[in-house]
Amino acid sequence: MQRITDKMRKRAEELIAEGKAVRFLGWEKGSFWWQSPPVEIKEASQTGRLNWDLFCTANLAKYLQQMQSAEGKTGVFVKGCDARGINRLLRDGAIDRDKTYLVGIPCPGMIDPDKVRSLVGDGEVTITQTEEGLSLQGPLGSRKVALDEVALDKCLTCRHPEPVIYDELLEGAAREAFTGDPYEEARELEDLGSDERYDYWAKELSRCIRCYACRNVCPACNCIQCVFDMDRPNWLDGATNLSNNQVYQMIRFMHVAGRCIDCGECERACPMGIPLRKLAAKVDKDVNELFGPFEAGLDPEEKLPLGTFDPNDPDSFE
Amino acid sequence: MTNELIPQVAKVVAVRRETSDVKTFTFRGEGGLPFAYMPGQCAMVSLPSVGEAMFSITSSPTQEDMEFSIKRVGLVTEALHKLTLGQAVGVRGPYGNGFPLEMLQGKDLLFIGGGIGLAPLRSLINYCLDNRADYGGVDIIYGARSPQDLVFTDELFERWPKVEGVQVQTTVDVGDETWQGPVGVVTKLLEELNPDPQGRIAITCGPPIMIKFVLRTLAKLGYQDDQIITTLEKRMKCGVGKCGRCNIGGKYICVDGPVFTVAQLRDLPDEL
């Protein structure tokens, strides 16, 4: 970790000095052991703030949109999911490749703080990497675990921990790409009856407070003005009731259908713990089943499944 | 306990077109005036299925009915512009502090209005003219983009100039073949007239950019910050200082304003 952190700082400093980037987006150490929030570095002298550890979860791609109006190139450190987010935004013309300089970092997978808390408690927690895995120390004791035991669920099913687009790649070990069935949970839900499925989602979505954190972290939600922020026409009023919450989530997932890169940020950002990736997985699964194999964010020029068609598409509509 | 957020129903008893996008509506509640108010105060006017918006009351409390001059700029105002005689609307209020009448008493008054910004001033002008003895000389400077954009033309050209001690000057940014009066921005007219700050209070309302330049000119002419009054506009929802939307610094425009002296504004952050 420290080695990569050092390398990050050095490269950011060099690239700013060389004029290849005028600012850098990365992560810094936050106020608590479980936080490594995004940071914008504007001068070579600040690169010491950059930090790489197992909490650099936030997808930085989203920030590039606000950098578009700024002068000069923006350097960005990208994990697998950030890189797919970049492709995503490039595909939509939301950002300009010529205004970015991408430094890839192979991603080992990020930690779910809740999983660590359940093992060693919260407060004074230290996590050190060992040959075998991780050594956790906390108020409830010490534990040695493999990273996968405490990794975020979204990382456990990550199919592209290596960045898929970059200008240069830092050396490092990525986790093994997931090759299993990413739709297992969605299939389990599909097996239920209509009413059971309805009740399941009614219970989950009735909690939604419509804070829009899921939308605002999403690299596929890059509209300049979101339909849910419009008042003419007013597509959805501000009342948080089950019906409106269902509509919000369904429409959002229809909007990101075939564009979702499964970075899982929506689910991580949701303060109410709504299993949003089960909706994302369902849509992704159907896109693949109906229109052929497709993964969003692998290619900045990809054809979007809902932006194209094949005359021989399946047709159950007669 | 009555819920302040629930309007009462009033009826449209008159509609007068002022300009292509401004209409003046007269509302009457069940028992006459929907509620008592003072010049410079505001009210929420609503069409329940469309929405609600805050407007300054254009009439003077010395009049029998309540009037609102409304410019068509958005969803609610567009719907209001479709109102016809006899139709019902919701009104609640009055909101805001209104003009500081005690401070104005016995003083000479200088009104500087721009565009629809004359609406709140009109309430005070008519109030002062109906209580003529309480005030000194009244100067009114009004400007609009073009002759077609002038509001309250009856009063501007007929009623007000006939009152003793009242001077009305009207200017337009761009004239046309019918226009005989001055052409140019209000500040130009203001500088030419150069009204003596001694014993005078200036009251101004108009688009933000106009207010900015008027304040500059007034300062140049020797007006102190506590001699200048203006009335502000913000997006408002509740009108009662709770929904949080219309604050400038710690002040809520809907209860602490909309009327402020420039001296008071100086103490607030620049977030207009």
Next chain:
Amino acid sequence: MSVDADWKPLIVGFCCNWCSYAGADLAGIGRMSYPATIRIIRVPCSGRVNPHFVIRAFQRGADGVLVAGCHPGDCHYSTGNFYTRRRYLLMQRLLEYMGIEPARFQVRWISAAEGAKFAQVVTQMTEEIQALGPNKKLRGGCTCKG
């Protein structure tokens, strides 16, 4: 489910101007009988139908929603309904996943010549929804939680 015997479903039908709306017209001209359960909204193309329209219809009280357009290949705008097909193949499955019975949301290709098909689709859809009873899911009648 016990349903009021007199209850009839309310179906909102989005019909493309060039085919299905004309098909519905033909059903009328031909005096074909079908249940008076459908309220037709004419759209320029089935591709115009935003998923939000469908959900909004359910929110506002529809028991079923039908999207009807030209047969694939016959679109007046040449390709509009190909996009419709992809969009609603997906949406249909999403609605089902959220617990909405598949019979409540249907897409059909109905040409201007297929008046009989229109009548048959409405008849069949009405029967299916009749069996399910009034739709309570997604309904937005009450604004407050709980």
Next chain:
Amino acid sequence: MKAISKTALPDLFAALKGRVYVPVREGKGFGFAPWDGEIWPADYQNTIVPPKQILFPQTEDLYSFRMEGEDIAIDPASGPEEPIFIFGLRPCDHKGIELLDLVFRQGPYLDAPYSKRRDNTFLMVLGCKEGLPTCFCTSFGLEPAFAPGADWNMWDLGEVLLIEPGTAKGKELLDGLELFREATEEEVSQAKKLRDEARETITLQAPVEGITEGLQENFEHPLWEEVARKCLECGACTYLCPTCHCYDLQSTSVLGQGKRFRCWDSCMYCNYTLMAGGHNPRPTKRERVRNRFLHKLQYFPENHGEFGCVGCGRCLQNCPVHMDITRFMAQAKDVMAK
């Protein structure tokens, strides 16, 4: 001080005449819900959504309306009548409610639905044994295990809860039910110990001294731009804040018939202050983030003499990009010192 066995709590809840809210497991944390026979989860620390949502619901009908020809018929929503008991809220959230009282029950206008509900609300505060790492209530002069002015303060001693009434209403209820026994001296000292020890567990501190005055001088400081930079402009911090009270008024209607309601709104949203003509006095997130922090740390003290933050830590716990008000305050202090 009185004591009640935890096993007798269902009897207590059943004896209360009104709707009893208790902490329940909800999502990945906890929330308040009407008591349904289950006792509250033992590992409950604080709820994700503060109990403000009971007194100030996220969505609440104001009136229904019907357009009848030229007329409008308005029918006010029937207000809440039932007494409310909130069992197990934490001292920080109790303070949050007191601060909402300042907004909704003071000034030239009262908020009728809130006030009506609040008049009928009984608050049973349960002291924290231990703060979370994100808790900083002590910075604002609060105690994690005691809420001055609460109807009841309660302490969890394992088998029993100790109860101390703090209001006349609280005493009356405690005396009026036969479910309690006098607390032993031993228990009373245990509760005192719990209270003292809890204070020590709050490790996070926010520098409040002089912050209001300092911020008053720094409205245009470049720090705002820097702080706002990473904000994603979602409303999580505001919706989960026990003192955020901003709301919107909206209507929903079909064919001239519908409801007008109010719902929470957030000053972080891009269209929050947008005016009909297109002007926006807070056009970018710099102004919006500034407004949120200043509302808590400058405007609230100016208007009400108290900070608009209770140190519950929800915003730092739940921000997707870990914006941290305590860190901001420290940064602001640095800036002011220069």
